[in-house]
Amino acid sequence: MANDEIAGTGTQLLDRAVAILKYLGEVGQSGASMARIVDVMGLKQPTVHRIVTALERHGLVDRERQTKKYRLGLALFAMGAAAADGTGLRQLARPALMRLAATTGDSVFLMARAGFNTVCVDRQQGTYVIDSLTGHIGGQIPMGIGPASQAILAFLPPAEADVILDKNAALYRQYGAFTARKIKDAIKKIRADGYAVDDGELVAGISSIAVPVLPPGRDAIASIAINLTSPRLTDSRLPELVALLTTEVRQIEAQLNPLAE
Numbered sequence: 001m002a003n004d005e006i007a008g009t010g011t012q013l014l015d016r017a018v019a020i021l022k023y024l025g026e027v028g029q030s031g032a033s034m035a036r037i038v039d040v041m042g043l044k045q046p047t048v049h050r051i052v053t054a055l056e057r058h059g060l061v062d063r064e065r066q067t068k069k070y071r072l073g074l075a076l077f078a079m080g081a082a083a084a085d086g087t088g089l090r091q092l093a094r095p096a097l098m099r100l101a102a103t104t105g106d107s108v109f110l111m112a113r114a115g116f117n118t119v120c121v122d123r124q125q126g127t128y129v130i131d132s133l134t135g136h137i138g139g140q141i142p143m144g145i146g147p148a149s150q151a152i153l154a155f156l157p158p159a160e161a162d163v164i165l166d167k168n169a170a171l172y173r174q175y176g177a178f179t180a181r182k183i184k185d186a187i188k189k190i191r192a193d194g195y196a197v198d199d200g201e202l203v204a205g206i207s208s209i210a211v212p213v214l215p216p217g218r219d220a221i222a223s224i225a226i227n228l229t230s231p232r233l234t235d236s237r238l239p240e241l242v243a244l245l246t247t248e249v250r251q252i253e254a255q256l257n258p259l260a261e
Contacts, residue, residue: 031069096248111148118149147196154187155220
């Protein structure tokens with residue numbers, strides 16, 4: 001077999017393995033049987049069995065004995081935790097999240113870019129407990145949906161932001177009236193204001209405010225968002241929350257600057 005054919009086969013297997021991991025991430029705790037994975041992936045059973053067996057051997061997926069269903073393995077959690085702490089961002093931001101949650105009583109999220117998605121790296125519940133689209137730590141949402149991801153998107157190079165919007169355009173239909181054009185128009189205002197806000201448009205009754213984390217000389221790498229019930233986001237409270245977020249984010253940015261004294 002030629003070298004380029006071997007490389008192609010290896011790349012194809014890798015793509016299929018990643019697709020299986022993503023699918024198992026979507027089904028969550030319910031898991032999926034081998035037959036279900038074969039059906040969803042549209043692959044032959046021996047191929048799926050070979051890939052899943054390899055993933056299980058490395059601890060990336062686990063098989064429950066009684067149901068014989070497969071779920072994501074704890075090795076992925078360990079890898080994800082290491083990735084989240086790789087830049088030191090999660091460790092640096094944790095005190096800020098705790099202070100914001102204690103001061104506001106609302107839920108606070110640290111969101112970071114992961115390719116074409118935004119991933120929840122950390123969260124701190126306030127007195128008023130509400131859920132979010134990303135759900136638990138590690139949950140993802142397409143870049144461009146929600147203030148947390150829009151705050152990051154607004155401070156990426158325009159050409160790069162356009163690529164992300166084009167790539168995710170089809171996914172936006174799952175979130176109501178959102179389109180790539182509408183999001184592109186929104187990020188212009190976000191760049192001018194320095195923060196992003198949603199007053200219940202994405203999820204009825206739930207509002208969110210986000211400020212991007214902008215290390216000196218670098219593109220946006222993350223954002224911190226406060227999620228709250230819409231009645232709690234009054235006209236007078238909005239600037240107060242933006243000020244609290246901005247103060248905490250600026251302190252984090254200073255610590256991420258290797259040249260800061």
